[in-house]
Amino acid sequence: MTPNYYSIAQVADILGVSKETLRRWDNNGTLVPEKRGEDNNYRQYHRSQLDxxxxxxLLFNSNWDEEKNITPKRDYGLVELFAGAGGLAIGLDKAGFKSIVHNEIDKHACNTLRKNRPDWKVVEGDITNVDFTPYHGQxxxxxxxxxxxxxxYAGKKLGFEDTRGTMFFEFARAVKETNPKxxxxENVRGLLNHESGQTLEAIxxxxxxxxxxLVEPRVLKAIFYQVPQKxxxxxxxxxxKDLADYVEFKWPSPYKRIMTMRDALKKGDLYPEDVPESAGQNYPARKAEILANVPEGGYWRDLPDDLQREYMKKSYFLGGGKTGMARRLAWDEPSLTLTCAPAQKQxxxxxxxxxxxxxVREYARIQTFPDSWEFTGPLTAQYKQIGNAVPVNLAHAxxxxxxxxxNxxxxINEQSTVIDTLISEPPKPVETEQLAMAL
Known part of the structure; x- marks a missing residue:
């Protein structure tokens, strides 16, 4: 059930604006939260204010529950490239796709795929050495x-051959060799404006x-798809193109609410139990002493000035917010985007x-991996595999x-088959008496 009241942090996530913007809107009367609670200090927005x-x-009028019931009419064969540790693959598998082959160059990620899905065909190695023509038509x-x-090739209208040497060329080659429907x-948001948009234009x-x-590309925010992460x-x-005129791709509807760190790590709607214990990195002693002073949801600017200077060093005097530094996550907000190293200072x-x-397991839950999905390799490799993945629930949606x-x-194919059959085998003429009796 969709809640009626939303916190400042939740509204910031829903509308895609900063908390500072909401404070400005509060001051100038654009969007003023209601005072709630006994002391009137707890301020929230009513759903009606956000309509x-x-x-x-999109959130309030979601078709998520209906879309959950979508199932494939038959087995649809999937070839996945740059598969990593399986975030996209698990989501597509849950949706109903059947794996034909997964290609990945990282040995630890390949071992992770094999360990969890021994029935999948995992081709380990450089994609440039993989021939996809045997899968044509399948x-x-x-x-x-x-x-x-x-x-x-700035300024030039690039074609297929011009993109040789890039990983996109290899993706395009796999499409050309397999001829899928x-x-x-998927890629980072930055591809939209990469080289002033010329990279995307070449693609x-x-x-x-x-x-x-190509359907008009869209940036999807994971927080709208049952993922507790920004x-x-x-x-x-x-x-x-032979199919494009007859169908329309519809983007997935958002989930009914924004998931938080509490949803990720505690028993609730997202997981049936608290996060299981697992290995993890540690902070050096002095770093831990400094970070112990950062409040929930805070960062380096919430430290005493002397600790700010010690922790930030020369960066203390530079401009910019650097909000990722000395950052402590908050229970009732989604996680910031995970990186490949959870203890990296920046x-x-x-x-x-x-x-x-x-x-590792907390990392995996924020990416909505199942608790049963095991990661292989050294600790740094496990963090890297998780940090690079597509969130499973986003991929599922x-x-x-x-x-x-x-479907x-x-x-359309079924309809075409019926029409072709009727054309090739027209109905036999009905005798006059039979027709009269039928009438």
Missing amino acids: RFEQAQ VDIVSGGFPCQAFS IFIA KNVIDELGYE RERLILVGIR TERCHPEETRPLT IGRSLIRLL DIEA
């Missing part, structure tokens, strides 16, 4: 998150050249109440939309 914002309308969808690279590629040119219609991913969906992710980095798209394509 005029498009982002809130594949319904190609998926993957190719690393974003500059193409170094659709593809999905669009190649997709067109390959014979696919992570954003750029999603590209392509539909083969992107601190300290536990909400204990003075330590997040453990997108996967359901892709299943719906393929629509399947319905």
Whole structure:
């Protein structure tokens, strides 16, 4: 059930604005929270105040529950590239896709995939050495998150051959060699404006050249898809041109509320039990002493001035907020975007109440991996695998939309088959007497 009241932090996440912006809106009367509680110091926004914002309308009028029931009409074959530790793969698997092959270069990530899904075919190694032609005609969808690279051809209209040497070229080659009905590629938000938009323009040119219609790319915020983390991913969906005119891709509806660190680590709607214990990194003694002074949800500016200077060193005198430094997460807010190293000074992710980095299983829960999904390799490799992954629940939501798209394509194919049968085998003429009797 959708709550009626929302905190300042929740509204900031829903509307995609900062808390400072909400405070300005409060001061100038644009959006004023209600005073609640016995002392009137607890301020919240009523749902009715948010109805005029498009982002809130999408949340309040979501079709999430209906979309949960989307299932495939038949087995849809999946080829995944740059598979990593399986965030995207698990989500697509939960949606109903059937794995044909997964390619990944990192040995630890490959071992993780094999350990958890021994029935999956995992091809370990450089994608440039993988031939995808044996899968031609067997594949319904190609998926993957190719690393974003500059193409170094500023101002030119790049085609397929011009992108050689980039990982996008390899993604495009796999699509060309397998000829799937659709593809999905995910990337960082920065790809939108990479090299002043020329990188994305080159990608669009190649997709067109390959014979696919690109759905207008969209940045999806993970917090809207049952993920307790402020992570954003750029999603590209392509539909083969012989099918594109007959179907429409519909983006997934958001979940009914924003998940928080409490949802991630405690028993509740997201997980049936508290997060299990697991290995994790530790802070050096002096760092732990300093971070112990940071309040829940705070960062380096919440430290006493002498500790600010000690912790920040020369950065203390530089401009900018540097809000990731000495950052402690908050129970009732989503996590900041996870990085590949939870104790890195520039992107601190300290536990909400204990003075330590997040453990491996805590990391995995924030990315919505199942507790049963085991990670292999040294501790640093496990953090890297989790930090690089697509959140599983985000992938699952997108996967359901892709299943719906393929179901629509399947319905068109079925209809075409019926029409072709009628044309090739027209009904026999009915005798006059039979027709009269029938009438």
